């Protein structure tokens with residue numbers, strides 16, 4: 001693909017990994033507090049160690065605010081597998097204080113009072129503590145009243161939290177905690193959306209409730225892993241105690257050089273250096289990915305290094321300093337695996353005739369957010385036959401992108417609306433002709449369907465010359481570190497990738513949108 005075909009030169013921001021929520025275990029708390037203190041000490045040491053910290057910091061400080069909230073589908077991760085079995089050389093580098101961890105007390109649905117324990121900090125003067133789910137009340141105040149607040153008390157809580165909590169985003173499974181003194185007076189109210197989004201209103205010395213977001217310390221540990229691929233990259237990552245969510249990072253990073261739909265084979269190998277983020281010792285999600293390697297007979301050997309040049313967004317670069325990305329999101333969804341590649345000659349499994357598959361199918365849970373692959377203007381937003389709920393976006397340079405089988409279309413996404421890259425436009429579903437939840441992602445160039453994996457992924461730009469020497473130093477170090485990672489054998493039962501979420505009927509995928517309205 002020629003350089004001028006690059007759709008546009010939008011800045012690509014590093015995508016935070018989808019979080020994987022696992023309940024906090026109470027027994028680990030005390031031990032992890034101690035670890036936390038040790039970790040904090042390690043931070044100071046790490047910060048003093050120059051190059052590594054300089055590389056790490058920008059990534060950590062950049063845009064890691066996305067947290068999957070309860071109720072949204074989580075990407076499956078290997079539970080119980082050791083996450084630290086072979087990372088002896090990877091000391092915790094940094095701790096970034098986000099919010100304080102809170103324990104979800106068992107819901108006391110009967111309204112009974114629960115005695116205070118030493119697990120969660122409690123407001124001075126409070127003697128009882130009670131936690132109940134937000135539930136299905138029609139709003140924040142009704143929920144508080146249903147939880148036992150008087151109208152006056154609920155108003156007091158609202159006044160205290162109105163600037164820190166977005167009441168419109170409350171969900172039934174969110175947790176409300178009341179801490180009261182002996183006379184029943186509310187001393188502290190806590191609103192817990194998930195493990196990293198906790199808010200409180202505490203009665204201050206002035207007698208009024210003061211609201212704030214609670215800070216939960218997140219520990220970051222750098223881990224290095226590598227292994228051989230058996231059935232699928234996802235299985236291999238799983239087998240090595242890594243989450244399948246990292247599949248998306250590999251595909252996202254290497255899709256300009258490796259076609260993960262056709263070129264991956266058993267015996268391929270991967271290596272990765274990545275931060276694990278934990279709260280009180282419990283795995284929360286993957287954080288910064290520092291370096292990746294994928295080697296295969298068909299794909300060749302490739303390494304990519306995350307780097308944040310001065311005055312630029314962090315991104316993955318190859319060893320020469322060329323960006324791995326061409327200005328588009330190559331994966332408009334955090335998906336589990338690529339279930340069906342673009343294939344103009346696909347033989348229909350039942351009809352035994354060639355029926356092209358005019359896009360990429362990304363298998364993902366229903367409800368997974370779908371992002372605009374690049375900025376553009378909505379040209380279709382609604383049902384369209386076999387496509388189910390479909391969104392079309394017109395982009396620069398004659399490109400149009402299509403997102404089919406959506407379970408829903410985001411509010412405000414209408415024809416004529418302009419969207420930004422990575423703006424959530426809808427959610428994965430299985431509407432229309434579809435065999436399971438997946439995103440069908442189609443791309444047109446000047447009216448004809450083209451392979452998104454090829455056309456979106458032209459070679460990126462070279463890093464500014466001034467940044468190259470420092471980048472190449474760090475890439476050399478990371479490359480050497482990658483090379484030292486031992487490769488674990490492939491999973492014993494190397495099953496073929498799970499068939500999930502496809503459309504089966506390629507010809508029905510002919511997304512053919514009527515003449516789009518003029519941009520206005």
Ligand SMILES: [Zn+2]
Pocket residue numbers: 340357359360361439440441502503509
């Ligand atoms: Zn499809």
